[in-house]
Every structure is written in C-alpha cells, then in structure tokens.
Amino acid sequence: MSNDAPVKKKRKFELDPRLAAYKGVWVFIEHERGQVHPVSWELLGEGRKLADMLGVELAGVVLAAPGEGQPFCQEAFAYGADLCYLMESPVLKDYRNDPFTRGMTELVNTYQPEVLLLGATTQGRDLAGSVATTLATGLTADCTGLTIDLDNRSLAATRPTFGGSLLCTIVTLNYRPQMATVRPRVMGMPERQEGREGRIIEHPLAMAEESIITKVLDYIPDDTRDKPQLPFADIIVSGGKGLAKPENFQLVWDLARVLGAEVGASRPVVQAGWVELDRQVGQSGKTVRPKLYIAAGISGAIQHRVGMEGADCIVAINNDPNAPIFDFAHYGIVGDALQLLPALTEAFRQKLATARRAG
Amino acid sequence: MHSVVCIKQVPDSAQIRVHPVTNTIMRQGVPAIINPYDLFALEEALRLKDRHGGRVTVITMGPPQAEAALRKALSFGADEIILVTDKAFAGADTLATSFALASAIRKIHESHPVTMVFTGKQTIDGDTAQVGPGIAKRLDLQLLTYVSRVAEVDEAGGTITVERRAEGGVQVLRTALPCLVTMLEGSNEMRRGSLPDQLRAARHELTRWDRVAAGIEDVTRIGLKGSPTVVNKVFTPSPRAEKAEMVTVDSGRAADLAVELIARIGGRFPVVEAELARRAG
Numbered sequence: 001m002s003n004d005a006p007v008k009k010k011r012k013f014e015l016d017p018r019l020a021a022y023k024g025v026w027v028f029i030e031h032e033r034g035q036v037h038p039v040s041w042e043l044l045g046e047g048r049k050l051a052d053m054l055g056v057e058l059a060g061v062v063l064a065a066p067g068e069g070q071p072f073c074q075e076a077f078a079y080g081a082d083l084c085y086l087m088e089s090p091v092l093k094d095y096r097n098d099p100f101t102r103g104m105t106e107l108v109n110t111y112q113p114e115v116l117l118l119g120a121t122t123q124g125r126d127l128a129g130s131v132a133t134t135l136a137t138g139l140t141a142d143c144t145g146l147t148i149d150l151d152n153r154s155l156a157a158t159r160p161t162f163g164g165s166l167l168c169t170i171v172t173l174n175y176r177p178q179m180a181t182v183r184p185r186v187m188g189m190p191e192r193q194e195g196r197e198g199r200i201i202e203h204p205l206a207m208a209e210e211s212i213i214t215k216v217l218d219y220i221p222d223d224t225r226d227k228p229q230l231p232f233a234d235i236i237v238s239g240g241k242g243l244a245k246p247e248n249f250q251l252v253w254d255l256a257r258v259l260g261a262e263v264g265a266s267r268p269v270v271q272a273g274w275v276e277l278d279r280q281v282g283q284s285g286k287t288v289r290p291k292l293y294i295a296a297g298i299s300g301a302i303q304h305r306v307g308m309e310g311a312d313c314i315v316a317i318n319n320d321p322n323a324p325i326f327d328f329a330h331y332g333i334v335g336d337a338l339q340l341l342p343a344l345t346e347a348f349r350q351k352l353a354t355a356r357r358a359g
Numbered sequence: 360m361h362s363v364v365c366i367k368q369v370p371d372s373a374q375i376r377v378h379p380v381t382n383t384i385m386r387q388g389v390p391a392i393i394n395p396y397d398l399f400a401l402e403e404a405l406r407l408k409d410r411h412g413g414r415v416t417v418i419t420m421g422p423p424q425a426e427a428a429l430r431k432a433l434s435f436g437a438d439e440i441i442l443v444t445d446k447a448f449a450g451a452d453t454l455a456t457s458f459a460l461a462s463a464i465r466k467i468h469e470s471h472p473v474t475m476v477f478t479g480k481q482t483i484d485g486d487t488a489q490v491g492p493g494i495a496k497r498l499d500l501q502l503l504t505y506v507s508r509v510a511e512v513d514e515a516g517g518t519i520t521v522e523r524r525a526e527g528g529v530q531v532l533r534t535a536l537p538c539l540v541t542m543l544e545g546s547n548e549m550r551r552g553s554l555p556d557q558l559r560a561a562r563h564e565l566t567r568w569d570r571v572a573a574g575i576e577d578v579t580r581i582g583l584k585g586s587p588t589v590v591n592k593v594f595t596p597s598p599r600a601e602k603a604e605m606v607t608v609d610s611g612r613a614a615d616l617a618v619e620l621i622a623r624i625g626g627r628f629p630v631v632e633a634e635l636a637r638r639a640g
C-alpha cells in the first residue's frame with residue numbers, strides 16, 4: 001500500500017444473532033476403502049489451532065457404513081479432536097455425492113458449527129461445493145493459510161491467486177459455517193497422541209438406497225506399485241529446465257536411486273515430456289513436504305515454490321547466483337548441475353556406505 | 360441429446376507476468392483464451408452429438424469480450440452460443456456464479472430440454488472447482504465430478520455410465536439423465552474445427568442475455584451482493600527471513616562441494632541426518 005493511501009477504518013461488523021449460535025470447528029474425516037485420507041489429520045492439526053483461538057471445541061465428522069466409523073473417530077481423537085459426529089448408514093458405504101451432501105448438510109443444520117474444513121481432494125471438493133451451495137454459504141478453495149480474525153471471530157483464509165503469483169485473504173462474514181478446503185500436504189501432520197479420548201455423538205441418516213439415483217457399479221483401485229508417491233516421500237530430488245536435455249535428467253534419477261528418493265520435476269520438464277505428470281511439483285502439480293528436497297536447475301518460480309517450501313531442508317543447485325530459489329532454499333551451491341549431481345551421487349553413496357559399515 | 364457446455368474466458372496464465380517492482384499483475388496484452396479445462400468438456404459434448412445426434416449449446420457468463428470465447432467454441436462445432444452478461448453480475452463468487460448459470464440453463468431448458476450439462480474440472484484463474492457442483496445442486500441434477508471417461512449413454516433408458524477419478528482409484532458410476540458432468544483433463548483431445556464451422560463461427564448470431572433475459576429477478580442472489588466470500592486483501596508472498604547459506608570450497612571442485620554440503624546438512628538438520636541413517640541401516 002502506498003503511504004498516501006487513506007487509512008481504512010475497520011468496517012463495523014455485527015454478526016446476525018441467528019448465526020452467532022454457530023459454534024465450534026469441524027473437520028470432515030475423508031476415507032475411501034477403509035483408509036482415512038491423511039489430509040484429514042493435517043486438517044485436525046490446523047483445526048485445533050483455530051478452535052483454541054476461538055475457545056471452542058474441535059470436532060471430526062465421520063460419515064461411514066455401519067460399523068466402519070468408530071475406529072476413524074478414535075484416530076481423530078488421537079489427532080486432536082474433542083468429539084466426533086458419527087453418521088452411519090448402508091448408503092454411506094462408498095462415497096457418493098447425494099447421500100454425503102444430505103448427511104453433512106443435516107449435521108450442520110442440527111449442530112451448527114462456525115467453521116467447516118475439508119481436504120481439497122476429488123472427494124472433498126465434490127462434497128464441499130455441493131454442501132456450500134445447499135447451505136448457501138461461502139467456500140474458499142485450496143487455502144494455504146487459515147487464521148481467526150479475533151475482532152469479529154471470522155475465519156481469514158489465504159489462498160494463491162493468478163497461478164500463485166499473489167496471495168489473497170478471503171473472509172465469509174455474515175454466513176455460517178465458514179467453509180474452506182486445503183490441499184494435502186499444505187499443512188503439517190500433527191503429533192499423534194496415543195490414548196487421547198473424546199465423545200462420540202451419533203446421528204442417523206434417514207435415507208433409503210431406493211431413493212438414491214447414482215449407483216456405484218465398480219471400483220478399480222489404482223496400481224500404485226509403479227506410481228510415484230511424491231506427497232509422502234521423505235527425500236525428493238527434482239530437476240528443472242536448467243538440465244537442458246532429457247538425457248541429462250538421468251543424473252537426477254542416479255542421485256535419487258542412491259538416496260532411495262522420489263524424483264520430482266518443474267513444470268517445463270513435465271511439459272517437455274521428460275517425466276510423467278505425477279512428478280510435477282508445484283501449484284498445478286503435487287504439494288510435497290519431504291525432509292530433504294534437492295532442486296537442480298530449477299529457478300524457484302513462485303508456482304514451484306508453493307509446492308515444496310514445506311520441506312525441512314531445501315538444497316538448491318543453480319549456475320545463476322541470482323536465481324530466486326536461493327531466496328528461500330536452506331543451502332545453495334552456485335555451479336553446474338551436470339557436474340554437481342554426479343558429485344553428490346558419489347558423496348552420498350560413500351556416506352551411506354560408511355554409515356552401513358559403522359552401523 | 361442436448362448438451363449445455365459451460366465455458367469461461369480466462370487470461371492465458373502462461374503469459375501473465377508480475378511487475379518486478381510494483382508486484383502488480385501485468386494483464387495488458389495478455390491474450391484471453393477458453394479455460395483449457397473446458398475444452399475437454401466441449402469435446403465430450405461434441406462426441407455425444409456425433410454418436411447420438413442432437414445439439415450442443417455453449418454458455419458463458421462474463422463481460423462482452425467473452426464473445427470471442429463463444430465464437431471459438433462454434434468453430435469447433437457447437438450449434439448455439441449464449442453470452443450471459445450484465446453489470447449486475449460483477450464481483451460474483453462461485454455461489455453467485457452458479458446461481459446465474461443455473462438460471463440461464465433453466466431458461467435454455469424451456470425451449471430445448473437439456474439432457475446433459477458439462478463443465479470443466481476447474482478454471483486456471485479462480486481455480487476453485489466449485490461452479491460445477493453448484494450448478495448441479497441448484498438444478499437438482501445428479502453430479503458426476505472428475506469424469507475421465509463417459510463409458511455409455513443409453514438415451515432411451517435415460518441412463519449414463521461414467522468412470523470417475525477418486526483418490527485411490529476409479530469409481531464406475533451409473534446415474535440417470537439429465538445430469539451434470541465435470542470432465543477431467545486429458546480425457547479426450549479437442550478436434551480441429553472444420554472449415555464450414557470456422558466460417559459459420561464468424562457469422563453466426565450471438566444470443567446475448569442480460570439478467571432479466573436469463574430469468575433472474577432477485578438481484579441479491581447475484582454479483583457482489585450474492586457472494587458470501589469477500590476478498591479482504593491481496594499481497595505478495597513474503598520472502599523467507601534468511602536467504603540460503605551458500606556452500607563454497609577453496610578448491611571449487613564439485614566433489615569437494617558435495618562433501619562439504621553433506622557435512623553442513625548433518626550439523627544443522629538432524630531430521631535429514633536421521634533419515635539418511637535409516638536408509639543406511
């Protein structure tokens with residue numbers, strides 16, 4: 001803001017008394033084929049902070065087939081939930097838009113939370129958009145930061161705009177619940193507290209299978225054996241357009257093999273077809289949070305940065321001392337990646353071999 | 360078969376630049392294109408028409424310039440184009456956008472009953488993926504998101520079978536027509552428009568609907584007024600407090616740099632050291 005801009009007076013804001021009754025922070029516990037998506041635990045970690053700021057309880061919302069939901073609730077307590085709303089019904093066996101929208105909407109209308117968070121996954125986005133429309137409330141997509149404006153108890157949700165080059169903060173003032181989605185791995189995983197307990201509030205869903213128009217005919221699980229699993233990799237070696245030729249990208253694979261790491265890439269590398277789309281890191285690719293991220297020949301554009309700045313330790317190799325990646329990496333080496341990658345491969349090989357002999 | 364395809368005109372993001380000093384978006388001269396994700400929706404609708412006959416109507420809500428996107432859609436083979444445009448729509452978030460589009464589609468349905476509504480997975484500017492689900496709920500249509508393949512359409516039986524991308528696999532779903540499908544990218548490839556279609560695209564008359572023509576009476580449901588979300592501030596990402604620690608060695612040799620780097624990481628990042636030890640062990 002320029003200095004001569006008039007000082008904006010904070011707009012006086014009174015929450016509609018009917019909406020003031022909405023209390024508590026909720027996280028949708030997403031699961032598929034008996035597995036809870038880790039984004040739900042990440043959201044509980046974030047939801048815990050929001051609930052504490054507001055001085056309210058944190059709840060997990062579990063919609064599941066009969067007998068399926070209890071263990072999910074117990075897990076949710078371990079990750080910070082004070083209570084869980086549990087809705088079990090045969091129609092909730094597989095994810096389908098209609099019964100889940102109906103169930104979630106009914107829970108919201110009955111128990112009235114002020115904040116509702118969901119993962120920005122294919123399931124979470126499908127449900128969030130439907131629930132927000134049905135409830136006629138605001139929904140902020142793909143947030144990278146969530147906090148509470150304590151002046152008016154409103155959720156301030158930050159998200160990237162224009163391909164990540166700018167950030168904006170969005171509020172949903174006079175509507176409840178305030179809804180937001182967050183992509184997997186954008187928030188850190190909270191500490192698991194073994195044995196932590198909470199209350200379960202069961203609520204039925206009065207919906208018969210005959211009334212549901214969409215049927216699940218089949219489910220074909222992905223063959224994950226050869227699929228890259230970047231979001232949960234602990235070490236990632238990424239290459240960018242600075243490697244110049246597809247043959248040179250082999251040097252990234254070589255280092256990754258020695259480290260037992262996943263291989264990542266910047267968008268131009270994916271677009272040139274050197275590696276598959278599943279390996280793209282960034283705004284329009286995967287968000288990753290490894291312990292070690294080695295970036296070779298990557299300039300560090302903001303769209304790449306938003307996908308990897310959650311890494312514990314970032315090492316950047318670039319022959320341009322002014323490359324933006326040096327502004328946020330932990331270690332930088334100015335030099336030719338074509339020489340440094342093989343040198344690192346050799347040095348790590350020796351280090352691991354020494355550790356093996358010692359250990 | 361009558362498919363309505365929703366498209367949005369967006370700035371070609373590959374060409375957006377941020378001014379290095381003022382950090383404002385430099386939109387001047389950035390060409391406007393059809394949201395790339397919407398082309399998969401349009402192509403799928405055209406394929407249904409190839410197979411089952413019928414028509415394809417393309418609709419957008421946007422400023423008058425969005426006409427260009429609609430004409431482009433005609434050149435690929437769409438039959439009808441409708442521009443929903445009104446100053447009252449300005450500042451719409453996804454809730455207000457889906458309200459306006461749903462009203463317009465209801466209007467289309469009055470003269471030509473609609474079998475399917477298609478949208479893209481998401482846009483490249485707003486990028487919320489919320490408008491498709493919003494339209495479906497407002498029109499009480501069955502919602503099929505992230506569809507990677509339309510396997511079968513049984514027009515007589517009034518059913519459709521699709522493959523939907525889920526987190527860990529693919530769901531095969533069957534539902535009743537009419538329904539709303541959001542198409543996944545890479546699910547098909549946009550055709551090249553035929554010469555006659557390209558010629559027609561330039562001459563074809565554009566249908567332009569304002570708020571009233573789109574069947575909207577309640578102005579509190581559209582534009583800024585109908586939008587629960589408010590953008591509070593826009594700002595540039597802050598740089599990390601400290602810049603990278605640069606690793607150098609007197610010899611300047613790559614091998615020495617590598618060894619030096621590994622030594623320094625070990626000192627400052629025990630988590631990385633532990634991870635490496637795990638791998639060695």
Ligand SMILES: Cc1cc2nc3c(=O)[nH]c(=O)nc-3n(C[C@H](O)[C@H](O)[C@H](O)COP(=O)(O)OP(=O)(O)OC[C@H]3O[C@@H](n4cnc5c(N)ncnc54)[C@H](O)[C@@H]3O)c2cc1C
Binds near residue numbers: 266268284286297298
């Ligand atoms: C809407 C939108 C979404 C986007 N999404 C993504 C995304 O998800 N992920 C993503 O990565 N990008 C994304 N981008 C693109 C992004 O803006 C950048 O263009 C991209 O990240 C640049 O890739 P790069 O660093 O590999 O290539 P470049 O920018 O070309 O950088 C190459 C770097 O290599 C260095 N170099 C050259 N030779 C050598 C050498 N021999 N040794 C060492 N270094 C060398 C150069 O100094 C330079 O810094 C997106 C853009 C937009 C507009």
Ligand SMILES: Cc1cc2nc3c(=O)[nH]c(=O)nc-3n(C[C@H](O)[C@H](O)[C@H](O)COP(=O)(O)OP(=O)(O)OC[C@H]3O[C@@H](n4cnc5c(N)ncnc54)[C@H](O)[C@@H]3O)c2cc1C
Binds near residue numbers: 477482
């Ligand atoms: C940077 C930025 C951030 C924003 N963040 C939010 C937010 O968090 N929450 C929110 O509610 N709004 C948000 N908005 C407003 C939102 O982008 C607009 O409401 C927009 O009109 C539609 O949303 P979308 O671009 O995200 O579309 P998406 O929901 O991503 O689009 C899905 C599909 O819907 C169809 N479609 C979308 N818009 C139109 C249209 N105008 N005409 C015809 N078909 C269309 C297309 O087929 C498209 O592929 C944001 C806008 C910007 C510019």
